[in-house]
Structure formats: structure tokens, C-alpha cells
Amino acid sequence: MNGLTIGKLAKKAGVGIETVRFYERQGLIAEPPRTASNYRLYPENDANRLRFIKKAKNLGFTLNEIKELLSLRHDPKASKADVKHRTLKKIEDIQQKIHDLSRMKEALESLAEACDGHGPTSECPILEALEAEEKQYCGH
Amino acid sequence: MNGLTIGKLAKKAGVGIETVRFYERQGLIAEPPRTASNYRLYPENDANRLRFIKKAKNLGFTLNEIKELLSLRHDPKASKADVKHRTLKKIEDIQQKIHDLSRMKEALESLAEACDGHGPTSECPILEALEAEEKQYCGH
DNA sequence: ATAAACATTGAACTATACTACAGGGTCAAG
DNA sequence: CTTGACCCTGTAGTATAGTTCAATGTTTAT
CATH class of the missing domain: 1.10.1660.10 (Multidrug-efflux Transporter Regulator; Chain: A; Domain 2)
Structure with a gap:
């Protein structure tokens, strides 16, 4: 069987x-x-x-992005250099996602701490979590 | 203004x-x-x-999940203990996502290396990336 | 051998998250 | 004082990712 x-x-x-x-x-x-x-x-x-598809979807990849990820290995009509280039780009995307998640996690940890009455905690750690880097680029 | x-x-x-x-x-x-x-x-x-909403969406959270995340701080009809409980659960979700992304990143790094002709690399690092832990739970 | 549980196709339906009008009102520049 | 860029509401349409259904054929267990 x-x-x-x-x-x-x-x-x-x-x-x-x-x-x-x-x-x-x-x-x-x-x-x-x-x-x-x-x-x-x-x-x-x-x-x-x-x-793999299920997990990747949970990580915010669309089905099209997942298709690309899965086709990176053994793509017949692509040069090694091209595959490498696309792979490095994906790695960067993923690095950014990990970064954003880490900041979100820190914010939630700080919130959990605030629940214990230990303080002082920022008034709004969750929003701060993902906004900081924008400020550096945009200068608002 | x-x-x-x-x-x-x-x-x-x-x-x-x-x-x-x-x-x-x-x-x-x-x-x-x-x-x-x-x-x-x-x-x-x-x-x-x-x-924040934009980034969280990119990380695979639905609008409803994002709403929950944003309402964790200052939820008037919830006890501190309840907020803490829900917050810790979110932290676990996020930890899992970071874990999955890290494995995916490793797989892609191994693929990028394979593109240099350096070897030997696993035949299928991408699929291996997210499947290993399942095996431990399910014993297939 | 017959019912329950499984498989096939194709088409219609759903939920989520927007996106694009239509038909109107407001504001700032020249 | 008009023209163009903006805003309003409400409704309808789209893309993505499935899910359900109908009508039918196959396999498995008793």
C-alpha cells in the first residue's frame, strides 16, 4: 500500500x-x-x-508568495544566481517579520507586567511596538 | 491646527x-x-x-485578532488577571510565529548557500523547515 | 449484497478585507 | 466666484481563500 x-x-x-x-x-x-x-x-x-503551506499562511504569506517560496528549490528555468537573488530577498522579508514580532512580543510582555501592578509601564506599549522605526525614516 | x-x-x-x-x-x-x-x-x-494594524496584518493576524490586541490595554470590563491571561496567550502565539519564521529563514539560508555550489545541502530544506516539530507530537 | 463511508466533477456560495462608484457637499487658490 | 481637490454617505464590486452542494461512482465492513 x-x-x-x-x-x-x-x-x-x-x-x-x-x-x-x-x-x-x-x-x-x-x-x-x-x-x-x-x-x-x-x-x-x-x-x-x-x-508548510498552512504554517506559511499563518505567518502572513499569501498563497502566491507560498508558491514562490516552494518553487525556489528546483526551478528549471532559472539560473542559480537568480534563485539566490530571490532567496535572499525572501530572507530579508522574513527577517523584518521576525523583527516586528519581537517588538510586539516585548510590548505584550511589558503589558503583562503592568497587570501585576508593577510599574511604571508606558501608557501604550502596544502601539509603540511597531511605530518607532517609522519615525526614524519619516521624521514626523 | x-x-x-x-x-x-x-x-x-x-x-x-x-x-x-x-x-x-x-x-x-x-x-x-x-x-x-x-x-x-x-x-x-x-x-x-x-x-500597527498594517504591520500586524502582514504578520498574519486577522482584523479581529488585531482588534483584540489593541483592546488588551484599557479594557474597562475586564479584570487585570483576565487581561494578563489573554496577553500571555498572545505572547505564546507570537513566540510560535517567531519560531516558525526562524526555521524558514534557516532553510532559505541553506538554500542560498546551495546556490553557491557549496554543498552538500539537504535536497529539500524548505519543506523540512516547518515539518520537524509535528513529527514529535504525532509520531507518524 | 447492501449500507456507510469514501471518492469524483463542476458550479455556486461564503467570509474577509478591501476598493470603486454615484451623487452630493466643502474648501482654498486664482 | 468658479474650478479643482478634498470630504460625506451609501451601495456595489473585487480578490483571496476557501466551503458547500448536487449528482454520481467506488470501496469497505457486516
Whole structure:
């Protein structure tokens, strides 16, 4: 027994069956081989691909961005230099996201502390969290 | 001259005018005072609020989640303990996101290295990036 | 062998988050 | 005092990411 039916795959990846078919239409997962009775039979590894998509979506990437991320490895019509260039750009995006999340986390930690009655805490740590760097660029 | 018209505010925050009115309808920003001629007049600080919303959206939070985040400070009908509890939960979410992004970044760095012809690199670092921890919980 | 649980397609429907009018009023410059 | 850039409300349309449904075929368990 090799391969997963769409239901097994969906369950393993924690997504809906319809979502799997939707991702196939969108080109996020490859069309799998079919059984004699026309059932899709997925390689086990597609569960990881689906889980990746799920997490990446949770991290604010659109399906199109995720498609790009997944196509970075083995892109046949792209030079190594081009792949490297695009990869470095993605890394920068991600670095920025990590940075923003870290600031948000700090703000929430400061808020949690304020809840203990320990103070003094800034009046509005959450808003401050992500605004500081803008000021440096824009000078408002 | 105190306060920003909706157009000035939108420009300062880097969003569309319609978006500002939409966020007002959704309860993400407060209804501002109006001029005699019924124009909205926003406090300067609302630009920061809008920028926060923009960034948080980019980090994968929905408008509803963002609303919750913004209401954590000064929630009148909630005990300090309750606010603290919800805040700690948000911090965990964020910690998880940072973790996932870090793994993704590592994977892309490994991919970028592979582009230099330095090797050997894993065949599929991107998929591996986010799948490892699942295995530990599910034992597949 | 028959019912329950699963699979197929295609099309319609939903939620979220905007975005674009239409039809009007306001304001600042020349 | 008009022209253009701005604002108002309300409604309708769009993009993204699914979700549901109908009508039908297949597999599995009793």
C-alpha cells in the first residue's frame, strides 16, 4: 500500500479535503497520480507540503508568495544566481517579520507586567511596538 | 491646527482613505470628532494605530485578532488577571510565529548557500523547515 | 449484497478585507 | 466666484481563500 487518498492526506496535514483540491487547482501541490478508479493517490511527502503551506499562511504569506517560496528549490528555468537573488530577498522579508514580532512580543510582555501592578509601564506599549522605526525614516 | 483630515491621516499611515473608513466601521479605530462641516478630524496618534494594524496584518493576524490586541490595554470590563491571561496567550502565539519564521529563514539560508555550489545541502530544506516539530507530537 | 463511508466533477456560495462608484457637499487658490 | 481637490454617505464590486452542494461512482465492513 503506497500513497494516500485525499481524505487521509487532508487529515494527516490538518486541512480540509476541499482545500487540497483547491491547492491543486492553484498549482500549490502537483496533480497526483490516479488509481484505476480515478482516485487521487498522494505521496506521503505531500502532507509536509500541506503543513508548510498552512504554517506559511499563518505567518502572513499569501498563497502566491507560498508558491514562490516552494518553487525556489528546483526551478528549471532559472539560473542559480537568480534563485539566490530571490532567496535572499525572501530572507530579508522574513527577517523584518521576525523583527516586528519581537517588538510586539516585548510590548505584550511589558503589558503583562503592568497587570501585576508593577510599574511604571508606558501608557501604550502596544502601539509603540511597531511605530518607532517609522519615525526614524519619516521624521514626523 | 490640531487634527488630521482623513486624507492626511491615510497618507501618513500609508493606507487608503477607504481603508480608514472601513476600519472605523469594523471598530478598529474610534470614530473621530467632526468639524462643523462634518469632516472627520483625527488625532495624530491614529496614524500609529493604522501603521500597527498594517504591520500586524502582514504578520498574519486577522482584523479581529488585531482588534483584540489593541483592546488588551484599557479594557474597562475586564479584570487585570483576565487581561494578563489573554496577553500571555498572545505572547505564546507570537513566540510560535517567531519560531516558525526562524526555521524558514534557516532553510532559505541553506538554500542560498546551495546556490553557491557549496554543498552538500539537504535536497529539500524548505519543506523540512516547518515539518520537524509535528513529527514529535504525532509520531507518524 | 447492501449500507456507510469514501471518492469524483463542476458550479455556486461564503467570509474577509478591501476598493470603486454615484451623487452630493466643502474648501482654498486664482 | 468658479474650478479643482478634498470630504460625506451609501451601495456595489473585487480578490483571496476557501466551503458547500448536487449528482454520481467506488470501496469497505457486516
